[in-house]
Amino acid sequence: MKDSETPSPIGSARVASATLTVIAIVGTAWLLVELTRFFLLIFAAVVLASVFGAIAGWLCRRTGMKRPLALALSVIGIVALFAGVFTLFGSQLGKEMATIRESIPDALADVEAFLDRYGWGERVRSLAQVGGADLSDLLSQAGGYALAAGSGLADFVLVLVGAIFLASDPATYRRGLLLLIPRKAEPTAAQALDDAGHGLRGWMIGQGVSSLVVAALTWAGLAMLGVPAAGGLGLIAGLLDVIPMIGPIIAGIPAVLLAFTVSPATALWTLILFLIIQQIQGNFLQPMIQKQAVDVPPAVLLFAVVAAGLLFGFLGVLLAAPLTVVVFVLVQRLYVKTLLGKDIKVAGRD
Numbered sequence: 001m002k003d004s005e006t007p008s009p010i011g012s013a014r015v016a017s018a019t020l021t022v023i024a025i026v027g028t029a030w031l032l033v034e035l036t037r038f039f040l041l042i043f044a045a046v047v048l049a050s051v052f053g054a055i056a057g058w059l060c061r062r063t064g065m066k067r068p069l070a071l072a073l074s075v076i077g078i079v080a081l082f083a084g085v086f087t088l089f090g091s092q093l094g095k096e097m098a099t100i101r102e103s104i105p106d107a108l109a110d111v112e113a114f115l116d117r118y119g120w121g122e123r124v125r126s127l128a129q130v131g132g133a134d135l136s137d138l139l140s141q142a143g144g145y146a147l148a149a150g151s152g153l154a155d156f157v158l159v160l161v162g163a164i165f166l167a168s169d170p171a172t173y174r175r176g177l178l179l180l181i182p183r184k185a186e187p188t189a190a191q192a193l194d195d196a197g198h199g200l201r202g203w204m205i206g207q208g209v210s211s212l213v214v215a216a217l218t219w220a221g222l223a224m225l226g227v228p229a230a231g232g233l234g235l236i237a238g239l240l241d242v243i244p245m246i247g248p249i250i251a252g253i254p255a256v257l258l259a260f261t262v263s264p265a266t267a268l269w270t271l272i273l274f275l276i277i278q279q280i281q282g283n284f285l286q287p288m289i290q291k292q293a294v295d296v297p298p299a300v301l302l303f304a305v306v307a308a309g310l311l312f313g314f315l316g317v318l319l320a321a322p323l324t325v326v327v328f329v330l331v332q333r334l335y336v337k338t339l340l341g342k343d344i345k346v347a348g349r350d
């Protein structure tokens with residue numbers, strides 16, 4: 001054999017190295033996809049740790065107590081708060097949820113009769129028949145999400161314990177993360193972490209106030225209109241307010257249906273009530289959240305929620321807003337500010 005036909009050792013080494021690199025990249029990508037839910041749980045723990053840390057910091061400033069004691073009180077307080085709410089109001093809310101389930105069929109019948117009275121029934125039924133398959137798919141997915149949420153007790157315990165560890169010594173985890181960053185980029189990475197933490201804490205404060213206000217307004221408004229299960233519907237509206245743009249629409253559907261069991265006029269006033277609350281949420285509460293956290297454009301939040309639901313399911317929808325806030329802040333700091341050199345406002349800072 002001629003020397004020109006003999007394979008070069010250097011060429012073979014390069015081929016082997018390129019092959020191993022491709023395999024490593026593909027394997028890493030596959031591992032990241034498989035561990036998506038795991039990373040979401042870690043992020044949920046970070047969000048909850050931020051809540052614990054914010055409360056503990058407030059207690060330290062107000063009372064001068066040591067951080068470990070303040071952190072323990074914050075954890076006990078939040079767990080006791082949720083336990084107390086479910087204990088004190090669980091039975092009443094259960095009755096109201098039962099009322100919602102029992103009243104929906106009658107409400108649908110009333111809606112159908114109302115549409116038939118004005119000659120719209122057949123047309124609406126045709127549209128409903130065309131979209132029946134899509135609606136069934138949507139409901140089946142929603143049922144799957146609800147089942148996943150209901151069976152997530154182990155995930156909740158994991159997130160709670162992880163959040164306690166993260167909140168107890170955040171400097172250790174921050175220092176460990178920065179050790180993975182090249183030395184030249186470490187100051188920028190540290191600033192990005194500070195911005196993300198500031199924006200996340202601000203979003204939680206604003207969102208908590210927004211949810212309470214929406215729940216109270218919905219509860220009071222529906223009670224004044226005489227809509228059944230006003231408390232349960234108010235709770236649903238407050239919880240779904242965490243989901244930007246889409247949550248209030250989902251919360252309004254059962255309320256309007258139940259209002260039809262009273263009268264069509266009540267249903268109309270219920271629709272107007274939700275439109276008013278939506279305007280308050282969009283023009284007052286949402287800007288307050290953005291001022292506390294970061295000014296994320298509404299369209300970005302909307303598409304982020306849809307994308308998170310398609311990619312990650314129910315857990316992705318719940319975490320879409322804080323995850324969008326964090327990603328938005330990191331893009332501002334790392335790309336717009338550092339790489340492009342443009343002046344920006346990050347994480348609600350002046």
